[in-house]
Amino acid sequence: MKATGIGASVRRKEDRRFLLGKGRYTDDIDVAGLTHAVFLRSPHAHAVIKSINSSAARAAPGVIAVFTGDDLAADGIGPLICGVTVTSDDGEPHRAPAHPALAQGKVNYVGDHVAVVIAETVEQARDAAELIEVDYDVLPAVTSTASAADAGQQQIHEVAPNNVCFNWPFGDKAAVEEVFASAHKVSRLDLVNNRMVTNPMEPRAALGEFNSGTDEITLHLTTQNPHVHRLVLSAFNQLAPEHKLRVVGPDVGGGFGAKIFVYAEELVVGWACRKVNRPVKWTADRTEAFLADAHGRDHVSTAEMAMDENGKFLALRVHTKANLGAYLSTFGTMVPSYLYAFLLAGQYATPLIYSEVKAVFTNTAPVDASRGAGRPEATYLLERLVDVCAQDMKLDPAEIRRRNFIPVDAFPYQTPVVQCYDSGDYNAALDLALELADYAGFSARAEEAKARGKRRGIGISSYVEACGIAPSAAVGQLGGGVGLWESAQVRFNPTGNVQVFTGTHSHGQGHETTFAQLVCDQLGVPIENIEVIHGDTARTQFGMGTYGSRSLAVGGVAIARACDKLIAKGKKIAAHALEADEGDIEFADGSFSVAGTDKAMSIAEVAFNAYVPHSYPEGVEPGFDENAFFDPINFSFPAGTHICEVEVDPDTGVVEIVKYSAVDDFGRLINPMIVEGQVHGGIAHGVGQAMLEVCRYEDDGQLLTASFMDYAMPRADNLPSFDVGYAPTHPPDNPLGVKGCGEAGAIGAPPAVINAIVNALNVKHLDMPATPENVWRAAQAAQA
Amino acid sequence: MYEFNYQKVESVSAAVAALKNADDGKFLAGGQTMLPTMKHRLASPSDVIDLSGIAELKGIKASADTVTIGAMTTHAEVAASPEVQKAIPALAGLAGNIGDPAVRNRGTLGGSIANNDPAADYPAAVIALGATVKTDRREIAGDDFFTGMFETALEEDEIIVSVSFPVPRAAAYMKFENPASRYAIVGVFVAETSDGIRIGVTGATPCAHRGLRLEAALAGKLDSAALDSVELPVDKMNSDIHASAEYRAHLVKVMAKRAVDACN
Structure with missing residues (x-):
């Protein structure tokens, strides 16, 4: 292993600029003539706009323009789109109400976009926004996921009767019913997957600049996928043709999914900068982030498992209501469907699965992908249900999992829900996790805690996820509007250093280091001579961005493929220079050599020859710069077992996580330190959902948790030190042997935590978040 | 934030005079509540009179x-x-x-x-x-x-x-934190003073109050078991998304007992 190659915990190259405060985020960018945008947002969850009078605002000091939905419509801009079609059970595509970037006649959630003010300063824009008079006719609001589709509910969109976006059954309902009818035992659980606000540290921002000389718009955005933004804004929102639109995602302070989507503010800023012919900047404050970022999760489900007398799973049946919010966000429909139901097999060889997802509209912010996106919901449901099954069958939770695991020799394993798992050894991960957690010693620790008046519990979660999104053909079959390959360009400069252009985007993941390690390992170039460049449609050739733990599994392979091409070309150049046959040239450790001789030249020398081709092989193009696209043939399927141990104070309901052990299969690790950091962050996210975070709307649609004073994010003192281990398997479909690690913790942790708390309290179930009061009440009820 | 006049004064009398001369002036101490409120445009004093120079x-x-x-x-x-x-x-x-x-x-x-x-x-x-x-x-x-x-x-x-x-003979403060804001959902301060045992309760009700029921139950002795039988009026307690009135009433007792124990 090279000290800076694959498998080395190289310190992150990007951290120097972040630690020195030299990061450059969208809001940091200042340009001459800058103006500022402030959005007037709806104070009502559901209302008809009778009139908007912005004459006073237009006359206010510093105001350049005030725009409403009519102005956008007049220019043919928008509406925002949803990129994935789900077919409802009536054979029709999902119901897609118009999603104007600025409201046209109606607002559908608190924070919805009513108008935009462009002014010389932010404060002037805010002052003017307060002068806009909007006459609303307020309508009743719908906020409850469970009852949004009930008869008699207020209708939100005409195109979506009963507020239903789609009703999507999957699987053989009759066959599943038959198994349930004759099963030895059926375990059943009703559960809620709590709504979350994703809350990346940097709020969203957009800076639009229009060059009237070139007719080009440059849009700096807090984006996880600049090319996707460009494509959607061009092809669907008519902002500008692709070749006249440059999208830059500079340093981005976390995304976790919330910065995938094309938002109203981004489109409006891009359009307005041309309209006023001045640069326009908008930066969300935290309240706006709470109100108008896409939220995550928000499911209400019933799950049932049919078992035989040995606790073997025979069939799974799931009914889920999923809240999509007021409008469809860019990938909103995909999350509770393909990213959810296709993961319901989990790690188990359950032969039959039937699921039915009813996706509903409510007067709340749009809901879309948030770290894990659908997979945390599937895993939480399944891993909670499995613990109920264990309780019902009087089996140890580890034992019932073992009895149902897909065996190691069954891979590749075709699940009954579309996905074909590439590789896995679920027993190996469970064994190691049980060892790390000292599962055997738990009862003694529980006794000791009891003597102190505390209650200990231990919980297992064995998850699988699909990442490395995604094979384009599969995406197309499922109704997705794009291909999900990735591209890379690896360019040697004449002086021998390397620039790596990737279509993925790093907003905390450490790609600038991990990808440099890949290139260092493959081409033998010192890591300090490698620069990874991402996030600018004008610099990187193309790309689909970063989400779904895809960057290494898809983008990393594209980089490796480009390196392959460089080596192949380098052999021709070296053969010529070394006066040898191309077939005799070997490449290793950055050096081309003639087999069996001491004749060799470095890859840097080859690069120089390629740019200064004074003596050069015939028919070979000058230059040392290759690109590659990679389209995976399958998803990758990271899996693992997480075990959480908690101590509950029954007097207050306070839960302390005393031990957390995570064993994951991510395939081959490129940078173990970065991977472990991702695991830690993911678990923190999952613990946040399990114990702290919940996004609450009042019945009238007002957001109750609109600040960090009311919405509890996990902090260091909510978390223990983690014990992290790995049980890797080799995914045969991935050329690098890698899987993806960014979401695993957020997927694995919530059921591990809740299973532990439920175990401590000796109850059947407790909905997330397990706040002290919820736990206290459950403890009281259990005692009664 | 709306525009305001900022004045920094060097004496208490100057501060009082500045307030008197302002349309709608406000004293600024540390600003940890007032400034966020102003930033949210929920307060708009004409004058902010900074006391930090006194x-x-x-x-x-x-x-x-x-x-x-x-x-x-x-x-x-x-x-x-x-x-x-x-x-x-x-x-x-x-x-x-x-x-x-x-x-x-x-x-x-x-x-x-x-x-x-x-x-x-x-x-x-x-x-x-x-x-x-x-x-x-x-x-x-x-x-x-x-x-x-x-x-x-x-x-x-x-x-x-x-x-x-x-200075009390003994004192202890037990706070049950709001996990989001880290303010007190309930905080109980118990002090053994020359005036007897005194208890202050915050977070539980609209205004911090003296825990007279708790003090009475203790009857001058720092014995937490004496608090077990205390009935606190649930209907007087705050209730919000972080804690119901019933839970707050329960927590007041738990925190009071822990504070009493910590005094010993």
Whole structure:
């Protein structure tokens, strides 16, 4: 292993600029003539706009323009789109109400976009926004996921009767019913997957600049996928043709999914900068982030498992209501469907699965992908249900999992829900996790805690996820509007250093280091001579961005493929220079050599020859710069077992996580330190959902948790030190042997935590978040 | 934030005069509540009169039986003060657990009690320790100072100069934190004073109050078991998304018992 190659915990190259405060985020960018945008947002969850009078605002000091939905419509801009079609059970595509970037006649959630003010300063824009008079006719609001589709509910969109976006059954309902009818035992659980606000540290921002000389718009955005933004804004929102639109995602302070989507503010800023012919900047404050970022999760489900007398799973049946919010966000429909139901097999060889997802509209912010996106919901449901099954069958939770695991020799394993798992050894991960957690010693620790008046519990979660999104053909079959390959360009400069252009985007993941390690390992170039460049449609050739733990599994392979091409070309150049046959040239450790001789030249020398081709092989193009696209043939399927141990104070309901052990299969690790950091962050996210975070709307649609004073994010003192281990398997479909690690913790942790708390309290179930009061009440009820 | 006039004054009398001359002036202490409120455009004073330049409002003085803390002393200064740590360690501990380091380095004792947030920590200590609030014109007993939610006995233009805390024989503060804001969902300060056992409760009700039922149950003895039978009026408790009234009532007892135990 090279000290800076694959498998080395190289310190992150990007951290120097972040630690020195030299990061450059969208809001940091200042340009001459800058103006500022402030959005007037709806104070009502559901209302008809009778009139908007912005004459006073237009006359206010510093105001350049005030725009409403009519102005956008007049220019043919928008509406925002949803990129994935789900077919409802009536054979029709999902119901897609118009999603104007600025409201046209109606607002559908608190924070919805009513108008935009462009002014010389932010404060002037805010002052003017307060002068806009909007006459609303307020309508009743719908906020409850469970009852949004009930008869008699207020209708939100005409195109979506009963507020239903789609009703999507999957699987053989009759066959599943038959198994349930004759099963030895059926375990059943009703559960809620709590709504979350994703809350990346940097709020969203957009800076639009229009060059009237070139007719080009440059849009700096807090984006996880600049090319996707460009494509959607061009092809669907008519902002500008692709070749006249440059999208830059500079340093981005976390995304976790919330910065995938094309938002109203981004489109409006891009359009307005041309309209006023001045640069326009908008930066969300935290309240706006709470109100108008896409939220995550928000499911209400019933799950049932049919078992035989040995606790073997025979069939799974799931009914889920999923809240999509007021409008469809860019990938909103995909999350509770393909990213959810296709993961319901989990790690188990359950032969039959039937699921039915009813996706509903409510007067709340749009809901879309948030770290894990659908997979945390599937895993939480399944891993909670499995613990109920264990309780019902009087089996140890580890034992019932073992009895149902897909065996190691069954891979590749075709699940009954579309996905074909590439590789896995679920027993190996469970064994190691049980060892790390000292599962055997738990009862003694529980006794000791009891003597102190505390209650200990231990919980297992064995998850699988699909990442490395995604094979384009599969995406197309499922109704997705794009291909999900990735591209890379690896360019040697004449002086021998390397620039790596990737279509993925790093907003905390450490790609600038991990990808440099890949290139260092493959081409033998010192890591300090490698620069990874991402996030600018004008610099990187193309790309689909970063989400779904895809960057290494898809983008990393594209980089490796480009390196392959460089080596192949380098052999021709070296053969010529070394006066040898191309077939005799070997490449290793950055050096081309003639087999069996001491004749060799470095890859840097080859690069120089390629740019200064004074003596050069015939028919070979000058230059040392290759690109590659990679389209995976399958998803990758990271899996693992997480075990959480908690101590509950029954007097207050306070839960302390005393031990957390995570064993994951991510395939081959490129940078173990970065991977472990991702695991830690993911678990923190999952613990946040399990114990702290919940996004609450009042019945009238007002957001109750609109600040960090009311919405509890996990902090260091909510978390223990983690014990992290790995049980890797080799995914045969991935050329690098890698899987993806960014979401695993957020997927694995919530059921591990809740299973532990439920175990401590000796109850059947407790909905997330397990706040002290919820736990206290459950403890009281259990005692009664 | 709306525009406002900023004035920094060097004496209490100048501050009072500045307020008198302003249309709708406000004193600025540490600003940890007022500035976020202004940023959210929920408050729009015409004039902000900054008290941070007034030397006489700062500092900590300890005698054998009293600790006197200037109104503009920050929470971090109180927490780190050897005098406070020695005389009333529970008070230093309380100050050291308010908010986060940024809040503790800006927020002040005077600002906290003048604001009288129902979930603030200091009011519990002022009540339990039987402190005296000294203003530019009078002395106000701790028991009389907090009059309602965000309301105090202070006149509009009255400035707190210092707070004098009698040194108790024993004291302890137990806070049940809101996991989001880290304010007190419930905070109970128990002090054994020359005046008997006194209990201050914050977070539980719209205004910090004296825990008279709890004090009565203790009957002068620091025995937490005596609190088991206390019935607290649930209908008087705050109820919000973080904790119901019933849970708060329960927590007051639990925190009170723990504070009593910690006094021993």
